[in-house]
Amino acid sequence: MKRVSRMRRREFLTISATALGGVLVCSLDGQAVLLGAPGKEKKQAVRIALRFFTAEEAAIAAAAAARIFPRDQSGPGAKEAGVAIYIDRQLAGPYGRDLHRYTAGPFEEGAAAEFGYQGKATPREIYRQGLKGLAGLHHLSAGEQDEALRKIESSDFFALLRQHTIEGMFCDPLHGGNADMVGWQLIGFPGPRMNNADDLDKHYGEAFRPVPVKLRDAAGHPVRGSEDQK
Amino acid sequence: MKTLAKTDVVIVGGGWTGLLMAKELATRTGLSIVVLERGEGRTTESYADDMDEVDYGARLKMMQDASRETVTFRHDTRERALPIRQFSGFLPGTGIGGAGEHWNGVCPRNVPDFFEVLSQTTKKYGAKRLPQDHSIQDWGITYDALEPYYARVDRLLGLSGKAGNLRGQLLEGGNPFEGWRSEEYPNPPAKRTYIASLFQEASQSLGHHPYPIPSAALSRMYTNPDGVTRPACVYCGYCERYGCMIGAKAQPTNTLLPVIATKKSVTIRTGATVRRILRTKNGIASKVTGVQYIGRNGQEYFQPAEIVFLASWTMNNTRLLLLSGIGDPYEPATGSGTLGRNLTHQVFFTAATAFLEKPLNRFMGAGASGTMISDFEGDNFDHRQLPFIRGGFFQALNTGAHPIAEFGTVPNSVKATWGSEWKKAAIEAFDHIARIGFSGEHLAHKGNFLDLDPVYKDANGDPLLRLTLDWQNNEREMAEFATAKAAEIARAMNARHVNVFPGLRTYDTQRYQSTHVQGGTILGTSPETSVVNTLGQHWQADNLFVLGGSAFPQGGSANPTPTILALTYRTADAVVERYLKTRGPLE
Numbered sequence: 001m002k003r004v005s006r007m008r009r010r011e012f013l014t015i016s017a018t019a020l021g022g023v024l025v026c027s028l029d030g031q032a033v034l035l036g037a038p039g040k041e042k043k044q045a046v047r048i049a050l051r052f053f054t055a056e057e058a059a060i061a062a063a064a065a066a067r068i069f070p071r072d073q074s075g076p077g078a079k080e081a082g083v084a085i086y087i088d089r090q091l092a093g094p095y096g097r098d099l100h101r102y103t104a105g106p107f108e109e110g111a112a113a114e115f116g117y118q119g120k121a122t123p124r125e126i127y128r129q130g131l132k133g134l135a136g137l138h139h140l141s142a143g144e145q146d147e148a149l150r151k152i153e154s155s156d157f158f159a160l161l162r163q164h165t166i167e168g169m170f171c172d173p174l175h176g177g178n179a180d181m182v183g184w185q186l187i188g189f190p191g192p193r194m195n196n197a198d199d200l201d202k203h204y205g206e207a208f209r210p211v212p213v214k215l216r217d218a219a220g221h222p223v224r225g226s227e228d229q230k
Numbered sequence: 231m232k233t234l235a236k237t238d239v240v241i242v243g244g245g246w247t248g249l250l251m252a253k254e255l256a257t258r259t260g261l262s263i264v265v266l267e268r269g270e271g272r273t274t275e276s277y278a279d280d281m282d283e284v285d286y287g288a289r290l291k292m293m294q295d296a297s298r299e300t301v302t303f304r305h306d307t308r309e310r311a312l313p314i315r316q317f318s319g320f321l322p323g324t325g326i327g328g329a330g331e332h333w334n335g336v337c338p339r340n341v342p343d344f345f346e347v348l349s350q351t352t353k354k355y356g357a358k359r360l361p362q363d364h365s366i367q368d369w370g371i372t373y374d375a376l377e378p379y380y381a382r383v384d385r386l387l388g389l390s391g392k393a394g395n396l397r398g399q400l401l402e403g404g405n406p407f408e409g410w411r412s413e414e415y416p417n418p419p420a421k422r423t424y425i426a427s428l429f430q431e432a433s434q435s436l437g438h439h440p441y442p443i444p445s446a447a448l449s450r451m452y453t454n455p456d457g458v459t460r461p462a463c464v465y466c467g468y469c470e471r472y473g474c475m476i477g478a479k480a481q482p483t484n485t486l487l488p489v490i491a492t493k494k495s496v497t498i499r500t501g502a503t504v505r506r507i508l509r510t511k512n513g514i515a516s517k518v519t520g521v522q523y524i525g526r527n528g529q530e531y532f533q534p535a536e537i538v539f540l541a542s543w544t545m546n547n548t549r550l551l552l553l554s555g556i557g558d559p560y561e562p563a564t565g566s567g568t569l570g571r572n573l574t575h576q577v578f579f580t581a582a583t584a585f586l587e588k589p590l591n592r593f594m595g596a597g598a599s600g601t602m603i604s605d606f607e608g609d610n611f612d613h614r615q616l617p618f619i620r621g622g623f624f625q626a627l628n629t630g631a632h633p634i635a636e637f638g639t640v641p642n643s644v645k646a647t648w649g650s651e652w653k654k655a656a657i658e659a660f661d662h663i664a665r666i667g668f669s670g671e672h673l674a675h676k677g678n679f680l681d682l683d684p685v686y687k688d689a690n691g692d693p694l695l696r697l698t699l700d701w702q703n704n705e706r707e708m709a710e711f712a713t714a715k716a717a718e719i720a721r722a723m724n725a726r727h728v729n730v731f732p733g734l735r736t737y738d739t740q741r742y743q744s745t746h747v748q749g750g751t752i753l754g755t756s757p758e759t760s761v762v763n764t765l766g767q768h769w770q771a772d773n774l775f776v777l778g779g780s781a782f783p784q785g786g787s788a789n790p791t792p793t794i795l796a797l798t799y800r801t802a803d804a805v806v807e808r809y810l811k812t813r814g815p816l817e
Contacts, residue, residue: 044405064787068648074657084361095289102300104686114738115303115312146649146733164736187660189633192281194475196465196594197421207589207661220280221473226285 004044004138012047013058013084051092052124058084061136065147065165068146075186086177090164091124098122104133123160130157172215175225184212192218231522231530237497239263240535245328246791247777248541249796253456254492254802259810263495264533266502266523269294272800275486277473283632287471292332299688303487303739306677307562313686319738320575320745322543326500327482329543329745330791331473333691334597334629335446335480338387338788339380339428341608342373342409344671350609357621361704362811365572367783370755370764371800373409374408374575379796381412386795387480388452388460391415391444405441407604415519420463424590426662429626432722433582438603443625445598446480446791455659456489458741467630469597475799479597501526504691504734507538507554507711509771515648516554518774524690534605537805540776541752547780548680550693556753557761557770559678562698566595568761569751570680573697574785576746577622577670577705579702579734581716584643584664592636592661595628607787608671618707620785622670624716626783631663666711666719669744672785674701680750701734701749716719745747745789748782753797755817763817766801768816772815775801 050058062084071077078084090096103120111118121129133152137145152158168177170184172191178184184191190210197209213221238257241248242266255261285291294300296316304311323329343350348366351359360366383389392415394404419442422430428441436560447463454460463478477484488494506522520534540547546572552558557569603608606621613619615767638656645654683696713731720728754760757769768774777798779790786793804816 003482004315071649072650072653074650074654077653090284098297100289100295100316102296102313104313106685108310108312111312114736114740116318116740118312118315130816149648166637166647167284167288167634170637172282174282175284181632187637187657188589189660192466192468194308194464194466195816197462197469199591200423200465200594200599201421203591204427204454208591208594215279215282218281221279223279223282225282225291226291 011050011053011058013050013053013055013062013088014047021049050088052096053088053091055085057128058088059138060131060134061087061127064134064149064161065168067142067149068162068165069169071126076182078169080179081163081182082168082177082179086171086175087164088225089168089176089225090166093225095227096122096124101206117156119156126157126160130155130161167194174215174223175227181212181214185221191215194218231532233532233534234570236520236534236536237264237536239264239539240533241265241330241539241541242521243267243540243542244325244326244482244498244500245541245543246482247794248332248539249327249482250491250541250798251541251802252496253486253489254799254806256490256496258806261495262447263497264535265496265498266504266521266533267326267498267500268503269500271498271500272326272331272473273487274474274477277475279372280469280472280475281466283634287632290317290321290471290666292323292325292471292473293317294324296416297689300685300694302686302694302696304698305695305736307698310534310683311683311696311698314739318740319742320747321742322745323544326487326498327473330482332471333791334470334625336625336789337387337391337444337446337792338600338602338623339409340786340788340793341407341604341610342371343608344786344788345371345373345376347620347673354609355613355619359613361619361673361702363502363676365676367674367754367759369753369783371669376796376800377410377412380792381797382799383663383795384413384497385416385455386417387446387448387486388448388454389444390417390420390449392419392442394441400675405602405604406439407607407610408766415444417449417452419448420445420596420599421465421706422601423595423599423628425628426593426599428664428723429666429719430601432719433601433603433624435722436718438605440601440603443598443600443602445596445625446620447474447596447598448478454485458485458488460484463596465594465596465599466592467595467632470629475513498523500623503690504542504550505553505690507540507550507774508532509556514618516771518771536814537737537773537775540774541778542640543696544747544750544780545680545777547776547778550606551751551761552682552695553692556768556774559681562677562679564630564811565676568757568759572674572689572749572783573699573750574672574674574748574782575677575699576744576785576787576789577668577672577709578743578746579668579709579731579741580665581624581668581713581731582666583639583729584666584720584723586662586664587661587725589661590664592628592631592663595630597629598627600627601630606712609713616707616711618711619767620671620673620704621708622668622712624671625667626664627667631661633660636660636663642729643727645753664720664723664725666716668709668716669787669789670705670708670712671787673702673704674749674784700737706734710805745787746779748779748785748790751776751780752783753781753785763815765804766797767816772813775805777801
């Protein structure tokens, strides 16, 4: 008789190192991964262990996020920031499992928007279902991908995907997105800057852009996100 | 159920009002005091590394856990109420300090005639100008009577600001419309952000009277009358939805706990969820006997007490009285009963979003760093030709723009909501957005009330609280007027583009519009029309006092915390000076 492992077979998202810019310091199972110094492009690929998505799902989610927030003339996008990694971890954590949402019935799925989301499905379930509908997306051209996404624009799934893409672009890197603070650099956000007292009423009318600092460095110690807590 | 040793005082809720009462009683009497708080304990050190927008800003780490208890909502009695499954339109706090930990610290006082809206409006414009089916009533307390308590709140929190009316004398730079103050603010105004200075110039050029927002974040190091010292604000921009990492923003944990911690007479129990207030069984039920709660271990306890203070925020104050069967539930069809009536929610919205030419460095700021005008608040302007009564203030506030919440706002000429065009527009707009907020009075209406939901239950099997709430024409007309005024100011700020508020249609549980939900256990001068007297003492049980915004007969334009704390001080004085000597009805 064939023995079935109780553990799900480990799935990976493979990202080319060049796509991620110079340095990727996002913790994978608590590990920091260094991909090389900025400017020194290495052609190696990095395999990132997934917590919720299958490899196929991660590739689809990454492709969709990259159309929502594309890499283009205005700068890097969702692929460069590692948005799919961020989403994978959120879905694996308490948020994805709806641990803090009121989930008692009865459910009224078709309620007006003013009542907020009234469905029974958790974010994980919404993704699993939604990604099925986008099967093969990562093999399509950009134009075809846009067309596929436009078809689901008004769905709960797309609303989550769009929201999570923004989150993954601009979260603190401790959550697995915004790799290298690429999102913050894009918009001139300096991260959690602990003291602006000397600068607040200076720089009127001019861009003041301190070098971004992530929470770990601002606080002086590692900080765990809720998805990484026991 | 295990019965615990009797205490003199039990306080339900460890937020601003509960801990202020604990501090007052502990420093002025020898009473034994137990505070029951359902959330966790916290101190300033808890906030050293909380500046994470995902867990705190987006996932609401500091807020009440909706999976255990939420509220249900419907617009009117014909609709079926549905649970608010994730908090969004208002954000109830939990844990020691409650919502007082994650607030912005915007601290205006109410305009004097707010306490007498019914009589003043009738006198000036005639009763026919009152909105149809309103349930407005005078407080039975005047601004003049409350002023000394407001002054104590200013000193407690160390408010930073500039007086506009010092004992009747108008001062340059302050709010000329404000009620008189007996004292200047304890601290000078906070530093001015670029957005605030642009709003200042623009509103001045239109003939308005801008003034610095009164702030509970200190503009300099300050020691309050209790001897509690807090440092000056560093404008890190993490106030709203965050606890202050250095204790510059007044919070119960940094302003009240340091005093309470020195008092052996106070016991704070966290993880204690109060389910019922119990009352005497025989005769005329004029006393409560204590409270029933579930501890962290799941064990059910009865905590007997001589005096009970209910200090658990608007929603839970009303819910606990309903669950406990204390008071007469309001019936909208007949107008009978008082418990649950006059539910209001501060009418707050972004009236105009100005896209400006120059970068604004919006990441720097504080919860209350900004500029306000009160030219259109209360009855500060003539309403004879207007289709509404009352009004509100405008503010340009820089709380510290965080990218997850803020990215994606674009001029409404841009139709795309994703993809390259949207991304480019959003990047360009990100640091060029100035929001002009409007905060208006919400007048009480017969159809807006609280009761228990017949369907949905909390984690303990108790019915959820049900909100029945919708906007009326007075709010809609006021919003339209305010939007036009804000757009005028935005244009005077030389905005390249202005997005205006689309209008108040029906109540939307998803649009955040402040956590200033009021009413349900309203105060007043008669048991026919109120749940508690003006001292917060329950009409049907003289040893039960209800503290907080649930006491407001109608919703103010001013953010409510200073008024809530002033009322709490007033109750504390009455309890210490009178009630402890002669236990019985104080009014």
